[in-house]
Amino acid sequence: MTAAGAVAASGEREDTSCFQCHSAQVQEFAKSVHYDRNISCTDCHGGDPHISGAAVSVSAMSTNFTGAPARINITETCSKCHSEVTGVYKESIHWKELEKGVTIAATCTDCHGVHGILPSTNPNSSANLENVPVLCAGCHENQTKMSAWYYGIKTDRFDTYKKSYHYKALLSGGKGLATCTDCHENHNTRNESDPGSAIYAANLASTCGKSGCHPGNSAVIYGGKVHEGQSVQLLSIDTKALVTYFYIAMILFELVFTLGLVGLDITSKFDIRRRR
Amino acid sequence: MVELKFKRFTLNQRIEHILFFTSFILLAYTGFPLKFPDEWWSRWMIESVGGFDNRTLIHHISGLVMIGVSAYHVIYHILEKPRFDILFHPKDINDFLQQVKYSLGFSSEHPKAGRYTWKQKFEYFGAGFGAVIMGFTGILMWHPFEAMRYFPLGVIQIANLFHTWEAVLASLAIFIGHFYDEHLGKFLNMSWLTGTVSEEEMRHEHPAEYEGIMGSYAPGNPEMNVPEVRSNSSAGSIMIMGFAKLLFTIVFLAISTWMLWISYQVLVEAVNTYIL
Ligand code: HEM
Numbered sequence: 001m002t003a004a005g006a007v008a009a010s011g012e013r014e015d016t017s018c019f020q021c022h023s024a025q026v027q028e029f030a031k032s033v034h035y036d037r038n039i040s041c042t043d044c045h046g047g048d049p050h051i052s053g054a055a056v057s058v059s060a061m062s063t064n065f066t067g068a069p070a071r072i073n074i075t076e077t078c079s080k081c082h083s084e085v086t087g088v089y090k091e092s093i094h095w096k097e098l099e100k101g102v103t104i105a106a107t108c109t110d111c112h113g114v115h116g117i118l119p120s121t122n123p124n125s126s127a128n129l130e131n132v133p134v135l136c137a138g139c140h141e142n143q144t145k146m147s148a149w150y151y152g153i154k155t156d157r158f159d160t161y162k163k164s165y166h167y168k169a170l171l172s173g174g175k176g177l178a179t180c181t182d183c184h185e186n187h188n189t190r191n192e193s194d195p196g197s198a199i200y201a202a203n204l205a206s207t208c209g210k211s212g213c214h215p216g217n218s219a220v221i222y223g224g225k226v227h228e229g230q231s232v233q234l235l236s237i238d239t240k241a242l243v244t245y246f247y248i249a250m251i252l253f254e255l256v257f258t259l260g261l262v263g264l265d266i267t268s269k270f271d272i273r274r275r276r
Numbered sequence: 277m278v279e280l281k282f283k284r285f286t287l288n289q290r291i292e293h294i295l296f297f298t299s300f301i302l303l304a305y306t307g308f309p310l311k312f313p314d315e316w317w318s319r320w321m322i323e324s325v326g327g328f329d330n331r332t333l334i335h336h337i338s339g340l341v342m343i344g345v346s347a348y349h350v351i352y353h354i355l356e357k358p359r360f361d362i363l364f365h366p367k368d369i370n371d372f373l374q375q376v377k378y379s380l381g382f383s384s385e386h387p388k389a390g391r392y393t394w395k396q397k398f399e400y401f402g403a404g405f406g407a408v409i410m411g412f413t414g415i416l417m418w419h420p421f422e423a424m425r426y427f428p429l430g431v432i433q434i435a436n437l438f439h440t441w442e443a444v445l446a447s448l449a450i451f452i453g454h455f456y457d458e459h460l461g462k463f464l465n466m467s468w469l470t471g472t473v474s475e476e477e478m479r480h481e482h483p484a485e486y487e488g489i490m491g492s493y494a495p496g497n498p499e500m501n502v503p504e505v506r507s508n509s510s511a512g513s514i515m516i517m518g519f520a521k522l523l524f525t526i527v528f529l530a531i532s533t534w535m536l537w538i539s540y541q542v543l544v545e546a547v548n549t550y551i552l
Contacts, residue, residue, distance in 0.1 A: 165436075171313035173328040208421075217421035225429070232430035239434055244550050247441035251539055254445060258453040261395075264379035265461065 160227040281472040299338040368394035
């Protein structure tokens, strides 16, 4: 598309009657991938696309107008064009919970946005690989949101992920490192106990073994814990706690000892002069 | 005037030491940014070596150098005529107590150390065990999925725990303790490069060894290769020395602050997760 064409195209759409009354949505929409693909408000909302800006009228929202979809129906809006993805999504725990009435479970627009949807390769997209941890954390690290669903749900997922090499290296500028969706799938997100889940113990070998990650390591990870960490018992004591206690003591000792001696040495340098 | 120079390190030892400390500094420099990826200095340090992949490469190569020089050191000493003056001795306890008394002003006598002071022995074995811990755990972490063929994931996670803690402990000991004792306290100590120390330092730091050598010392005795006799080198300008010491002190304080900050962080985190 030439620059002139782009201007003409956007001018045309900004002239739609929706703009006069919903400029906020239109402006957000103008940055989105859908706008770039010549999709207009009416593809999602219905209404009469032919009513021009000159004739500002609420009748723009008449012909086949569907309004804003309810949360449970958002998938219907998107599936018109993204039927495949929607089909996959409908296998996920997010959809199954949503269907059951857990309104906080994630739907398309929670992860992608509503009007300003960007391609996931765009670094500003909320579904961009680097932004995914923050995106998921928005719910999975949010105690009030999640415990409204059921008490005892794990809300430490981002915290535990933060301690992993994957996240540390990702933040430090490493490339190709696993984030939430690499292990939990973009759309087919499932429970750990679901045999179809990417994190079902028997499936971990293939999940971790994706090409570019840890290929050719079949079955070795079986039963490994990623978030909680694998506990190792030594004489029925948690070894990790043991190591931690040991090093807390060692470091406190080192600090007191080293700083103490340095302090003593510095002060004694003044003493020497007095003594002699 | 003639100045006696006492042989402290063989060329072999000096090369070992230089390889060990350059690899140590590089390892710390490329390791800690990964441990604290959120900090401003982390990004800065990683950029300074040309990005994340270079960081990883440098960490791994320096790790191999450290493992290599440590293994070489052990093998060399097994093949060489065994020597025991580096081992701990009950006298070291007295020396330690004497040093504390002296520093506090309860005694006007310095402990009379032999070739190795009690503290140098601590540092030697600390560095030795540190290198063993870092080497073994580092190798496990290098190819975790290979390692998982032989060990459960939990063992690798414990290796990681040791690696992280020991890195802090070793760096505290080296960057604060060792730097103060051997370099700032004995400024300008170039024995790591020249291999010799001055008569004054021998008398002050290793009086027992000094007396032993001087007891059998006869100038011109061809059997005696220690001490070396050298003519007095022209003393460096006081201005330059003072400036160098000021510079070194500033660097020392900066690194110490950094180390104390790191220790504080890891202690707080460990206490929060394991004790509170
Ligand atoms: C002796 C040989 C050593 C080897 C083979 C080794 C290897 C490794 C490996 C494989 C990692 C995982 C991340 C990566 O791949 O870069 C790592 C992390 C690290 N290393 Fe080393 N290393 C060694 C020594 C040291 C030393 C001497 C220090 C510091 C004084 C150090 C500090 C660190 C730190 C702070 C981390 C990050 C740990 C974390 O994520 O919490 N390493 N090392």
